[in-house]
Amino acid sequence: MSNAYLLDIIIISLATALLSFVAPKIKLPAVVGAILAGLIIGPSFLGLLKETVFISEIAQIGVIFLMFTAGIETDIAAMKKVGKAGFAIASLGVLAPIILGGWVAYLFNDSVQDAAMLQNVFVGVVLTATSVSITVQTLRELGKLNTDVGNAILVAAVIDDVLGLICITVVSSLVNKTVSVPVVLLKIVAFFALAAVTGKLAQMLFNKMGKWLDRRTINGPFLMVHVLCFCFGMAYVAETYFGVADIIGAFLAGLVLRTTPLANIIDRYIQPVSVVFLNPIFFANIGLTINLHYISPTLLYLSLALVAVAVVSKLIGCGLGAKLCGFSFKKSVQVGCGMICRGEVGLIAANKGMELGLMPSNFMPAVVVVVCATAIITPILLKIVMPDTATDMSVHDVAKWTSNGFRKLPGVLPRAIAVRAFHVHSKL
C-alpha cells in the first residue's frame, strides 16, 4: 500500500490553512480561500495533486458532517415559520434556471438531433440543483446561520433538492421508458415518511442513551458511534434507496438530534475533526476537480454564459420568491445570493444526462466550471450583501459553532467560571 494519501492530506491541509487564514485579511470569506487553495494546488496551477478516490470520499464525509451540524444548529420551529417562503423560493428558483439555462443551451447547442430541444431543457434542469453547503459555511462565518434568511435558505435548499430530482426524472422519463415518474414521486414521499418515523425512534433511543450516559452505564464515545451511524445511515439510505441527496439525509439526522440533549456532546466529538481535517478537504476538493488547462475559447464563452445564467437565475428566481413572501428587498437579495451555489447534485445529473444522450457532451466541462465558479462567487456575494458582525479568522475557526454547545455549561458550573472556561476553551 502506498502512503501517498498522507502527502495529499499534508498538502491540502497546509494550503487551505494558509489561504483561509489570508483570505479574510483581504476581505474575502475564508471558505473562498480554501476553495482557491484547491484550485492552486490542483491540476489547474501547481499540479501538486489531483482528485483521488480517497480525497473524494473524505470530502464527502466532510460535507455530510457540514450538513449534519447545520441540522443540529437549525431550530425546527423557526424553519416551520419560513416553510411557505421556502417553498416559493425553491419553486421560482427551479423555474428560472430551467428557462434561462435552456435558452443559453439553445444558443450554444449545435446538435441537429430531434432531441436538441429536450437537451436544452435538460441543461436548464442541471442548473436547478442548489448546493447549500458552501452557503452554510459562509453564514456560519458571518454569524448568520440562525436568522430568518438562514432558515429560509435551508428550507428552500431541501425543497429545491426534491423539486430538482422530480424535474430530472420527468425529463429523463421522456427518453428512457424505464424511468417512471410516479415511482420517483412515491420514493420521495416514502423517504420523508421513513425519515419522520426513523427520526421519532432515533429521538427515543438517544434520549434513553442520554440517560444511560448520565448514569455512566455507557460512555460518550460509545454513544457517539451510534450518533455517527445514525447520521451516515440517513445519508446512505437517502441516496442509495430513495434517490434523495445524501446531504439531505444528514441534515434531517441533525434536525432530529437537535431536540435531544446530546447536541453539545456531538459538538465536542464531531466539530474538532470537521474543522481541522474534513471541511478543508471538502472545500479544497471543489477546486481540485477542475483543470483550467482544458478550457478552450469556445468552452470559455459557454462556461461564462452558463455561470452568468446560474448566478442570475437563482438571484432573480429565489429573490422574487422571497420578496413575494414578505421578505424585505435586502433580505430577498441575501436569500437569492445564498441559493446560487451549485454542487455535486448538478454534476451527478449531468452525468446521468450524458448516459441518456440528454446532455450535449461539450457542456459537461462547462458544468464543472459552474460548480467551481458558483462555489467561489456565492460566499463573496453573501459577504457583500450581509454585513459581517463576527470577527472570524479562518475557515478552521470553531468558536462560533461551539457556542451552541457551551450555552449549556452555566447550569453545571457557576456562571463566572463558565465564562472563564469558555475563554479557555475558545483559545484551545
Add this chain to the structure above:
Amino acid sequence: MSNAYLLDIIIISLATALLSFVAPKIKLPAVVGAILAGLIIGPSFLGLLKETVFISEIAQIGVIFLMFTAGIETDIAAMKKVGKAGFAIASLGVLAPIILGGWVAYLFNDSVQDAAMLQNVFVGVVLTATSVSITVQTLRELGKLNTDVGNAILVAAVIDDVLGLICITVVSSLVNKTVSVPVVLLKIVAFFALAAVTGKLAQMLFNKMGKWLDRRTINGPFLMVHVLCFCFGMAYVAETYFGVADIIGAFLAGLVLRTTPLANIIDRYIQPVSVVFLNPIFFANIGLTINLHYISPTLLYLSLALVAVAVVSKLIGCGLGAKLCGFSFKKSVQVGCGMICRGEVGLIAANKGMELGLMPSNFMPAVVVVVCATAIITPILLKIVMPDTATDMSVHDVAKWTSNGFRKLPGVLPRAIAVRAFHVHSKL
C-alpha cells in the same frame, strides 16, 4: 461515486462498539472485542464487507494517531532510563524468532531449491517485527502505559523496528545485489539524525505558535493543522525516504510535541475522532484482512506452528532481555507478552520476500494468520499477567488518556471546580 464506504463505516462502527462493549464483561480486553468484530463481519464469517483501499487508509491513519498519541504520553526521561534494557529486549527479541522461526520453516518448507536455507532464515526474519500498537492500546486500557514496563516495551519496539529492517536488508542483499546493506544502515542513521533536527525545529515552531495562540493571533484549529501535518509528515518521510515504519515516525513526532505546551490541545482535537472513528476501524481491519475459509488442514498446522513460535520466541527472547537488565521475573514476563504482537511490518517484509523468491509461497497466508492471532493473543496475555487497576468499559473509552491533558487544568480553575469539570468532561 458510490457511497458504499458509508455503509462499511456504519457496519464496522456498530460491530466494534458492540463487541468492545461486551468483551470486558467477559474479562476480555476491549481491543480484542474490536478485532473479533472485524473477523466476524469480514469474509471469514458474515462476509458483510471486505478490506477496501478506503478502509485500509483510514485504518492506517488510525494507527498513526495511536502511535502519535503514545509518543505524546511518553516521558522521554523515563524512556532514557530504560534505554539499555530496551536494547537488550529488542536484540534478544529479534534473535529468538530468527532461530525458532527458521527452525519451523525448515520443518515445513518442501522447497528443493538451493535457496531453501535462506528462505527458512527469511521466515524467521519476518517473525521478528513487533507491532506495538495493539500493546499500546491494551496498556492504556489497563492504565499501565506510563510504567517502567510500558516504557521498556516502547523503547524496545522502536529498536526492534530498526533491527528488523537491518535483518531484512541483510538477507535480501544476499539474493538481490541491488540491495545494499551500507546504504540502508546509512539511511537509518540519517533518519534519526533528521528526526532530531526536525524535532528541535518543530519544538521551536510550536512553542512560538503556542504563544501566538495565547495572544489569539491564531486559533486552535489553525495550530492543529500544523500539528497534524508534522505528524503525517514524519510518518510519510520515515517510510517513503528512509524505509523506517511510518508509525515510528509518528511516535517520534509525538515525543517531540510532548515537550511543548500543546499536549492537551492535541488531546482535544485528535482524541475524539481517534476513539470514536479511527481506532475502531484500525482494530477491525486486522480481523478483516483474514479469510478463514482459505485455511486448509496443512495450512492450519503450519499456521499453528508459526503462531506458537511467534508467541514463544518473543516471550523467551524479550523476557530474557528484560530479566538480564534487572527487571523482576513478573515484569520480564509482562515485557515479553507486550512484544508478542506482529503487524503490517511483517506482512510488508513477507511480500518483499515473495518478490525476491525468499518466501515460500505457502507461508504467506500463515503469516497473515500470525498477524491476526498475535493481535488477539497479546492483549489477552497482557490482561492476565497485569492486574487491571482501571475500570474501563470499552475500546472507545477516553477518560484515561485525556487525564493527561486535564492534569493541567488546575492552574486555570480552582481545584474543586476542576475536579468537577473533569467529571462532567468524562461523562461526555
